[in-house]
Amino acid sequence: MKKSKLLSFLATLLICSSMVVAKSKPNIIFVLVDDLGYADVGFNGSTYYETPIIDGLAKDGVVFENAYMYPTCSPSRTAIATGKQSFRTGVFTVPVLEQGNEQENVFSRWTVGTEHTMYSQPMAEVGYKSIHIGKWHLVGPYPLEELKMDFPIKEKLKQPDPWDFSWYDTHMKHAKPYYPEGRGYLKNVAGTYRGDPALEVDGYKNPTGGYFPPFSNPFLENKEGDEWLTDRLTDEAIEFMDEHEDGPFFINLHYYTVHRPIRGRSPEMVEKYLNKPGDPITGQGTQKGRQGERDAELATMIENLDYNMGRIIDFLEQKGLRDNTMILFTSDNGQNVGLNNNLRGKKGYIYEGGIRVPTFINWPGKMKPRRTKTPISGLDFFPTFMDLADIDYDGILDGDSITGLFKGEPKKLKKRPLFWHIASQNKHGACSVIRKDDYKLIQYLKDGALELYNLADDPKESKNLVSENPELTQKLLKELTNWRKVNKAQLPPESPLEF
Structure with a gap:
């Protein structure tokens, strides 16, 4: 094959290859x-x-x-x-x-x-x-x-x-x-x-x-x-x-x-x-x-x-x-x-x-x-x-x-937790959050105050379940604090929490 034809063939091949990729x-x-x-x-x-x-x-x-x-x-x-x-x-x-x-x-x-x-x-x-x-x-x-x-x-x-x-x-x-x-x-x-x-x-x-x-x-x-x-x-x-x-x-x-x-x-x-x-x-x-x-x-x-x-x-x-x-x-x-x-x-x-x-x-x-x-x-x-x-x-x-x-x-997506960490204040105090299964736990960084909600039964988050469900609260809190600790998430200077 002549050089000019070879170059033309290679150029065509390159163009076709690019079109396939696209x-x-x-x-x-x-x-x-x-x-x-x-x-x-x-x-x-x-x-x-x-x-x-x-x-x-x-x-x-x-x-x-x-x-x-x-x-x-x-x-x-x-x-x-x-x-x-x-x-x-x-x-x-x-x-x-x-x-x-x-x-x-x-x-x-x-x-x-x-x-x-x-x-x-x-x-x-x-x-x-x-x-x-x-x-x-x-x-x-x-x-x-x-x-x-x-x-x-x-x-x-x-x-x-x-x-x-x-x-x-x-x-x-x-x-x-x-x-x-x-x-x-x-x-x-x-x-x-x-x-x-x-x-x-x-x-x-x-x-x-x-x-x-x-x-x-x-x-x-x-x-x-x-x-x-x-x-x-x-x-x-x-x-x-x-x-x-x-x-x-x-x-x-x-x-x-x-x-x-x-x-x-x-x-x-x-x-x-x-x-x-x-x-x-x-x-x-x-x-x-x-x-x-x-x-x-x-x-x-x-x-x-x-x-x-x-x-x-x-x-x-x-x-x-x-x-x-x-x-x-x-x-x-x-x-x-x-x-x-x-x-x-x-x-x-x-x-x-x-x-x-x-x-x-x-x-x-x-x-x-x-x-x-x-x-x-x-x-x-x-x-x-x-x-x-x-x-x-x-x-x-x-x-x-x-x-x-x-x-x-x-299953990996259905069962994984979602996390938030907001270390500055806007409408409410700085907080960390975990959502897992149907539950959402909020921990405020100023004093460690907790809120737990069942989103399936209570999407309006009207009932804090911390007192009713202390076992689940502590389980989710442990997962949340471990996540914060592993990631060395920053805390406001006034926070008494450890990660």
Whole structure:
């Protein structure tokens, strides 16, 4: 064979080989909604909010009835991105939400250091074309100063006013390793240090709230035809998938919706929900006055989210990509606005309303559609992505792949405990938690006080069973304290506990 023909043959072989690799790895769309509560969707019982597209995807996939995050976005998103527990990263809550002094807290980090690998990095190494769209919140406003501080940090971190862009030049010149492009993504759209979209003058008080254009986000260029932030972020996802349809692609679609400030998508939609009967079981849509108006505005944001999920599905079907695309849909914590009378607490609380989130995975033909009660955690997503991408990752991961739940109920996943460690205060005192089988034990770090709940019988966590069930309490407490000890989890200075 002549040299030119040999080179041509090898080149063709290489291209074909690349195409086979691309086809063998699934496309992944990871939809992370902000502050969407467990019951804010129809597939978890809401009759007030309208989510027919999302409900259909859930029905045809696997719904995780007991899917958990941290009570606030920073530790949830850090755990998801790194696959690591909070004591490894030092991110316990949103720093600006911390309450109390240096004796009561191990003050939280904000910036995730480069020593912590994110799932997007090994995925890029095996050929995934990835984009991050929407909320990032994995870097602080002053990362260079923050990372020079000794840990534990001795003071609560601060942030500038939303409309103060004095941080921008430093971020562009020196903080890129902490942004998506430094983490394996080809592009970052709208991801900043902020946890909400309201970068306009007056922040939450501004009529646009960051949801209506013109957008003041320096990482989101205004375009002709912009009407609503969630629509625009979906445009970006569709455009990227269109450019990389040969795959494999990974879409980190982390919507800002439904985080405050709450804005009605349109007056007509708000009016529709104001005139709609509320749900007496969850309490959604039953409030009066300004609270009732805000519930209606929130409902329009949820309906718009559903509309945009429909746009994504339509695109995938038109391009013939649906069967090779897995969709993971979840939220970063419980609801912040609105009601769910079926669960105790909301965003910021370690109770079920603050940490249990609506979650499903949809992948046509690759799963047995059903609802599973097996508990999972946001920590499980990193190892799941590695499993799907066939990556032999040897870094520290605190979760497990949940691909076994696509068609079965692995005993390993059903019987394992889930843990939380929150060493700083927000809505309540610093605490550690274990959830095992149907029980959840909370230990407060200030004085060792305990709460035990049977989540199967008492999802509202209304009855503390510590006195009634001392044997189980001590058994779970021993497992929790051993876990803390083995991992050398940090405790607030005032805590009398030993790990």
